[in-house]
Amino acid sequence: MGNWATVREHERLESQLSIRTREIRHLVLTGLLAGLLLLPLLQVGNRGLTYFLHVMMMTFMYIAIASSWNIISGYAGYISFAHPVFFALGGYFTGALLVFIKLSPFLTAPIAGLLAALLGFGVGLITLRTRGPSFVIGTIALLLLARLLLDNWTWLGGSNGISLPLPNLPPHLFKLPFYYGLLFAAAGAVGLSYRIRHSRFGLGLRAIAQDEIRAEVAGIPTHVYKVLAFSLSAFFVAVAGALWGYQLSYLRPSAFLTVGMAADPLLMCLIGGRGTVAGPVLGAVIVVALNELMIALLGSTELNLSAIGLIMLLALLFFPGGIIGTLRERGRLPRWLDWD
Amino acid sequence: MSLTAFIQILLLGLALGGIYALMAIGLSLTFGVMRILNLAHGAFMILAAYLAFWLFVRYRLDPLLSIPFMMGTLFAIGIILYRILFSRLAGRADYTHLTILLTFSLALILEGLMGYLWTGIYRAANPPYAARSYSFGPWYIPAGQLYAALTSLILLSILWLILYRTRFGRAVRATMQNRIAAQIVGVDVNGVSMITFGLGLALAGASGSLLSFLFPFFPSRHWQWIAILLALVVFGGLGSLPGTVMGAFTLAVISAYATTLAGPTWSSALFYLALFLTLLVRPQGLLGKGEAP
Amino acid sequence: MALLRIEAIRAGYGHGPDILNGLSLELEPNRIYCVIGPNGAGKSTLLRVIMGLLRPRAGRVWFNKEDITGLRPDQIVARGISYVPQDRSLFPDMTVWENLLMGGYLMRDPRALSRRVEEILELFPVLRKHRSRRAGLLSGGEQQMLAIGRALILRPALLLLDEPSLGLAPLVVEQVFEIIRQLKAMSLTVLLVEQNVRKGLECADWGYVLDQGCLRFEGPAKAILEEPRLVVTYFGQRRGHP
Numbered sequence: 005m006g007n008w009a010t011v012r013e014h015e016r017l018e019s020q021l022s023i024r025t026r027e028i029r030h031l032v033l034t035g036l037l038a039g040l041l042l043l044p045l046l047q048v049g050n051r052g053l054t055y056f057l058h059v060m061m062m063t064f065m066y067i068a069i070a071s072s073w074n075i076i077s078g079y080a081g082y083i084s085f086a087h088p089v090f091f092a093l094g095g096y097f098t099g100a101l102l103v104f105i106k107l108s109p110f111l112t113a114p115i116a117g118l119l120a121a122l123l124g125f126g127v128g129l130i131t132l133r134t135r136g137p138s139f140v141i142g143t144i145a146l147l148l149l150a151r152l153l154l155d156n157w158t159w160l161g162g163s164n165g166i167s168l169p170l171p172n173l174p175p176h177l178f179k180l181p182f183y184y185g186l187l188f189a190a191a192g193a194v195g196l197s198y199r200i201r202h203s204r205f206g207l208g209l210r211a212i213a214q215d216e217i218r219a220e221v222a223g224i225p226t227h228v229y230k231v232l233a234f235s236l237s238a239f240f241v242a243v244a245g246a247l248w249g250y251q252l253s254y255l256r257p258s259a260f261l262t263v264g265m266a267a268d269p270l271l272m273c274l275i276g277g278r279g280t281v282a283g284p285v286l287g288a289v290i291v292v293a294l295n296e297l298m299i300a301l302l303g304s305t306e307l308n309l310s311a312i313g314l315i316m317l318l319a320l321l322f323f324p325g326g327i328i329g330t331l332r333e334r335g336r337l338p339r340w341l342d343w344d
Numbered sequence: 345m346s347l348t349a350f351i352q353i354l355l356l357g358l359a360l361g362g363i364y365a366l367m368a369i370g371l372s373l374t375f376g377v378m379r380i381l382n383l384a385h386g387a388f389m390i391l392a393a394y395l396a397f398w399l400f401v402r403y404r405l406d407p408l409l410s411i412p413f414m415m416g417t418l419f420a421i422g423i424i425l426y427r428i429l430f431s432r433l434a435g436r437a438d439y440t441h442l443t444i445l446l447t448f449s450l451a452l453i454l455e456g457l458m459g460y461l462w463t464g465i466y467r468a469a470n471p472p473y474a475a476r477s478y479s480f481g482p483w484y485i486p487a488g489q490l491y492a493a494l495t496s497l498i499l500l501s502i503l504w505l506i507l508y509r510t511r512f513g514r515a516v517r518a519t520m521q522n523r524i525a526a527q528i529v530g531v532d533v534n535g536v537s538m539i540t541f542g543l544g545l546a547l548a549g550a551s552g553s554l555l556s557f558l559f560p561f562f563p564s565r566h567w568q569w570i571a572i573l574l575a576l577v578v579f580g581g582l583g584s585l586p587g588t589v590m591g592a593f594t595l596a597v598i599s600a601y602a603t604t605l606a607g608p609t610w611s612s613a614l615f616y617l618a619l620f621l622t623l624l625v626r627p628q629g630l631l632g633k634g635e636a637p
Numbered sequence: 638m639a640l641l642r643i644e645a646i647r648a649g650y651g652h653g654p655d656i657l658n659g660l661s662l663e664l665e666p667n668r669i670y671c672v673i674g675p676n677g678a679g680k681s682t683l684l685r686v687i688m689g690l691l692r693p694r695a696g697r698v699w700f701n702k703e704d705i706t707g708l709r710p711d712q713i714v715a716r717g718i719s720y721v722p723q724d725r726s727l728f729p730d731m732t733v734w735e736n737l738l739m740g741g742y743l744m745r746d747p748r749a750l751s752r753r754v755e756e757i758l759e760l761f762p763v764l765r766k767h768r769s770r771r772a773g774l775l776s777g778g779e780q781q782m783l784a785i786g787r788a789l790i791l792r793p794a795l796l797l798l799d800e801p802s803l804g805l806a807p808l809v810v811e812q813v814f815e816i817i818r819q820l821k822a823m824s825l826t827v828l829l830v831e832q833n834v835r836k837g838l839e840c841a842d843w844g845y846v847l848d849q850g851c852l853r854f855e856g857p858a859k860a861i862l863e864e865p866r867l868v869v870t871y872f873g874q875r876r877g878h879p
Contacts, residue, residue, distance in 0.1 A: 083445065130620055130624050131620075133623065134623070137375075137381045140381070140444055141574045141578055141619065142623060144574060145616040148568060148616065152612065156609055156610075263564075270445070270448070305460055306456045306458075306459030307456050309459065310460070312452055313448075313449040313451070313452030313453035313455075313456065314449070314453055316448070317450070317453070320442065321446075518728055521728045525722075525728055525739075527711055528690075528714060528722070528788075529739050529741075529787065530791075531742055532709065532711045
């Protein structure tokens with residue numbers, strides 16, 4: 005055990021070490037961010053990075069969606085199938101404004117986000133009054149209802165959808181604003197997720213996920229918290245939808261409102277680790293990479309859906325904590341992945 | 345609307361109600377007995393519809409006659425699935441949530457397989473009675489719907505007999521009302537759950553056979569079915585079997601009138617509306633009791 | 638010749654701490670045993686472990702020389718142990734008659750079962766009056782009678798009772814304990830958990846004092862009752878007095 009002097013010396017060295025680790029972590033983060041920010045500039049000269057930028061952009065979008073979904077379905081433990089609705093709301097709202105009033109989605113995306121949060125608030129008020137599966141059922145109904153509405157809304161193109169005008173940019177620079185826009189959306193979503201996780205609100209949510217009755221008894225305003233979580237989880241999803249729709253330059257219900265899209269954040273969070281900050285990010289990166297790989301090697305068939313289902317099943321049965329959760333359980337989680 | 349038309353729509357609505365009741369009862373049973381919300385219920389219905397369809401097209405086996413085979417097959421699948429997937433998870437605090445995710449995964453697996461094997465073309469079996477109609481007085485009813493409704497009634501009656509006149513049925517009802525109490529009087533609740541799960545899938549199988557000639561279907565159609573059935577079950581009261589039946593008839597009749605007035609596109613919207621209204625006004629549903637689910 | 642033997646049982650819920658810490662005790666047939674102790678001592682947990690509703694982390698449970706550790710509750714019922722939980726655990730939508738019928742689920746002969754249910758109704762006249770009433774509509778005392786009656790259908794050798802006096806008016810408590818006293822005459826062994834120390838020990842032969850999952854004291858029930866220090870030690874002030 006040694007005497008006090010050596011213990012204090014030990015502590016001083018320890019804190020110096022953790023300062024160093026923190027410095028290293030800051031450096032790595034800044035470097036990563038700088039790299040991500042500067043990467044597209046290579047495209048300006050090179051032109052060969054279009055596919056790569058596209059994949060990165062898609063990854064940012066999924067990071068935004070998965071991290072947001074995680075707030076209600078990971079932290080609070082209430083599975084939502086409604087997130088494609090927020091995504092579509094973002095795309096269609098800003099798309100309509102673009103087509104009819106010529107306002108750029110880059111400006112109107114935050115408004116779409118707020119609208120989505122409002123929708124989440126309202127739906128949450130109705131469906132989160134009870135503790136059981138009514139919420140999940142409500143989100144499924146919302147998804148199908150939204151699909152029905154948009155499929156029949158001729159003013160917005162119905163099931164054929166509408167085309168959006170393209171931004172005024174040379175083709176090889178076309179992706180750049182979307183790249184940055186979605187990068188910021190992703191950063192925003194992860195930032196929100198981080199702040200929530202490290203707050204009393206987040207603690208309350210996780211208490212609800214563990215044992216809601218006990219949380220209520222302990223004085224946590226569960227109804228308020230749940231509705232707030234659902235509402236917050238909608239914002240960046242709508243923003244991502246706005247940007248993605250604009251980038252896609254067309255809006256179609258079948259591209260935005262399928263149950264497959266509802267499964268995406270679920271899959272990503274299951275693989276990465278539900279209820280953690282880094283999990284959705286990790287999951288998004290892995291799923292996008294795997295998906296591109298699978299399509300490149302095997303092509304795209306209906307069996308992809310079965311593969312997703314099978315992976316989810318196996319993850320649920322054997323690695324319910326996802327990568328982050330399983331690593332943490334075994335004590336092997338590297339510091340740089342532990343953002344909780 | 346004339347009285348004749350009013351009664352006509354009522355007739356069609358009731359027939360539809362019987363069919364919806366059969367479709368939904370398996371879902372309700374599974375949730376009531378073991379708190380499993382089977383999101384793959386619709387997918388199994390569509391799977392059975394495909395099987396019935398191919399049996400009809402290849403071997404001329406009438407979909408109504410293939411029901412016993414369908415029920416047997418899906419019963420077996422249910423037992424196996426329960427053993428492999430659900431029984432190992434029983435007793436965990438987040439059981440219902442897990443089963444939601446599990447059955448969702450199952451639904452995706454099934455949908456992918458069906459799409460791969462049989463593509464997304466709209467299918468519908470057309471046995472001779474699918475085009476016929478019976479009329480009596482000023483009213484008519486399509487033969488297919490009549491037969492389907494009668495079949496539903498028969499199967500629901502058999503289920504009622506099992507639940508209220510057999511020892512196994514008593515065990516099922518006891519488990520539904522109080523799982524611990526059932527255990528301490530000697531019911532093997534795990535065994536009961538397993539058989540009930542098989543029963544639930546068997547009922548989905550029978551519904552699928554009916555579906556094959558009543559409604560056009562394709563792999564991803566199951567989402568629309570499961571959404572309607574879930575809304576119906578919540579409306580009637582999660583965990584209440586009589587509630588499910590009542591909910592089925594009520595919503596089917598209302599939707600029949602709505603369809604006549606506003607067209608078929610929005611008929612499913614009615615179910616979603618009923619769902620949200622229920623959650624807003626009376627979350628435990630029509631006949632649900634006590635703790636809102 | 639012990640009827641029930643518990644050997645070094647350690648048990649807890651989920652990932653939580655041990656509620657029972659290496660508890661051992663033995664029950665002889667034809668006696669009434671009462672377990673008392675402060676809240677959280679593990680009294681209800683003990684009954685749950687015996688009944689198979691909670692799997693112990695260590696230790697064994699022997700009944701009639703058979704190792705019943707880890708068996709399912711329905712298997713344990715079949716071996717002659719019946720349980721009346723704290724919340725009575727009735728079937729709320731079934732009538733009194735149907736609840737009693739369910740008590741005899743393991744009996745295969747329907748006529749013998751009917752006869753047995755009639756016998757139980759003889760024992761509990763208040764139940765006979767309400768035989769077609771839904772269990773959820775009964776009063777607290779009636780529910781307790783029903784729960785005990787249901788547990789007796791199979792003629793168990795050992796009856797586990799978890800706080801039978803809970804939430805009942807004093808007059809009704811008296812009636813319940815009168816029944817419990819009669820049980821001894823039926824060659825039944827009763828293991829009773831009670832917060833109402835006086836009532837529990839008055840009708841018991843032997844008492845166990847449980848605290849923090851360990852057996853602190855055991856002895857003739859009368860002796861424990863008359864030893865006020867024990868009561869004070871484990872209950873603070875004079876608890877359990879009417």
